[in-house]
Amino acid sequence: MTLTLYTAAVPTCTRALNNLAAFLEKGAAYAExxxxxxxxxxxxxxxxxxFPLATQIHIANDIAQGGAARLAGAEVPVFEAKxxxxxxxxxTTRGTVAYLESLKPAQFxxxxxxxxxxQTRTSTRNMQGTPYLxxxxxxxxxxxxxxxxxxxxxxxxxxxxLDYLGKPxxx
Amino acid sequence: MTLTLYTAAVPTCTRALNNLAAFLEKGAAYAExxxxxxxxxxxxxxxxxxFPLATQIHIANDIAQGGAARLAGAEVPVFEAKxxxxxxxxxTTRGTVAYLESLKPAQFxxxxxxxxxxQTRTSTRNMQGTPYLxxxxxxxxxxxxxxxxxxxxxxxxxxxxLDYLGKPxxx
Numbered sequence: 001m002t003l004t005l006y007t008a009a010v011p012t013c014t015r016a017l018n019n020l021a022a023f024l025e026k027g028a029a030y031a032e033x034x035x036x037x038x039x040x041x042x043x044x045x046x047x048x049x050x051f052p053l054a055t056q057i058h059i060a061n062d063i064a065q066g067g068a069a070r071l072a073g074a075e076v077p078v079f080e081a082k083x084x085x086x087x088x089x090x091x092t093t094r095g096t097v098a099y100l101e102s103l104k105p106a107q108f109x110x111x112x113x114x115x116x117x118x119q120t121r122t123s124t125r126n127m128q129g130t131p132y133l134x135x136x137x138x139x140x141x142x143x144x145x146x147x148x149x150x151x152x153x154x155x156x157x158x159x160x161x162l163d164y165l166g167k168p169x170x171x
Numbered sequence: 172m173t174l175t176l177y178t179a180a181v182p183t184c185t186r187a188l189n190n191l192a193a194f195l196e197k198g199a200a201y202a203e204x205x206x207x208x209x210x211x212x213x214x215x216x217x218x219x220x221x222f223p224l225a226t227q228i229h230i231a232n233d234i235a236q237g238g239a240a241r242l243a244g245a246e247v248p249v250f251e252a253k254x255x256x257x258x259x260x261x262x263t264t265r266g267t268v269a270y271l272e273s274l275k276p277a278q279f280x281x282x283x284x285x286x287x288x289x290q291t292r293t294s295t296r297n298m299q300g301t302p303y304l305x306x307x308x309x310x311x312x313x314x315x316x317x318x319x320x321x322x323x324x325x326x327x328x329x330x331x332x333l334d335y336l337g338k339p340x341x342x
Binding site for chain 1: 172174175179182183186187218221283296298301302305306307310311313314317318320321325327332335336337339
């Protein structure tokens with residue numbers, strides 16, 4: 001079957017975010033069992049000038065959602081910046097998955113060569129669809145999901161690689 | 172331009188590994204400037220039962236190289252497990268990039284639907300080419316490059332997101 005940007009973007013990001021939601025549930029259960037204030041865990045960082053867990057989750061969601069929307073030519077949903085509990089972050093992440101699943105493969109037709117334009121805090125960026133997905137969206141989504149995992153692992157949550165990768169799929 | 176598994180796999184992994192080699196150079200320079208035994212930094216872990224930096228680099232290289240080789244139908248090179256210095260890890264990583272760049276787009280024709288079979292420590296795994304790339308190879312490569320970055324960041328190496336993502340590309 002011919003590879004499309006839809007296949008490269010949507011199932012890849014939904015899988016990563018579903019795994020994120022599932023290991024956040026383990027993080028929340030761990031905080032409860034160990035009587036750790038969940039807000040402390042959500043504010044844990046690997047280094048003082050790195051983002052805390054909550055921001056890692058925020059960025060993973062925002063880039064997956066905004067990235068897929070831009071490639072699909074859909075209106076880019078605003079990802080609201082606010083404090084959330086574990087339960088709210090998990091629901092938000094599952095909401096992003098539902099949004100991604102609402103996009104149709106046909107919306108991604110021709111996205112490979114489309115110029116994608118977006119605004120960062122400091123500048124306007126442009127990339128073609130294919131490098132935008134492979135050199136910006138996917139590396140960022142995986143970076144922030146991995147760093148969320150690393151923060152929870154370092155905090156003592158019992159996670160393994162399969163929590164990050166998800167259940168193996170057979171051929 | 173039609174998207175191919177070659178485009179999804181090779182430039183994505185070479186970019187991730189080139190960035191890894193570049194931020195390992197910063198890690199080596201940091202160890203030297205701070206008179207930190209480089210072997211200590213290469214053995215640093217985020218948590219006692221997580222892999223140290225050297226193994227993160229090893230797995231990122233091994234999965235990128237083996238993954239691309241399997242998708243290309245090429246013989247899978249053996250990735251030698253041995254202790255390496257920072258200079259050797261950087262050269263090894265650049266060697267993986269050179270290997271990936273030696274593969275030809277035509278070798279990936281039809282890889283989408285090919286059953287990829289590989290051996291883990293405990294079992295034989297099978298996946299179709301497309302999910303093998305998007306749900307196994309890329310998530311693993313980014314996981315281990317990110318965790319290498321996270322270890323160096325936590326050790327105090329001055330890295331920023333652009334060290335992980337590489338220089339922005341214009342459209």
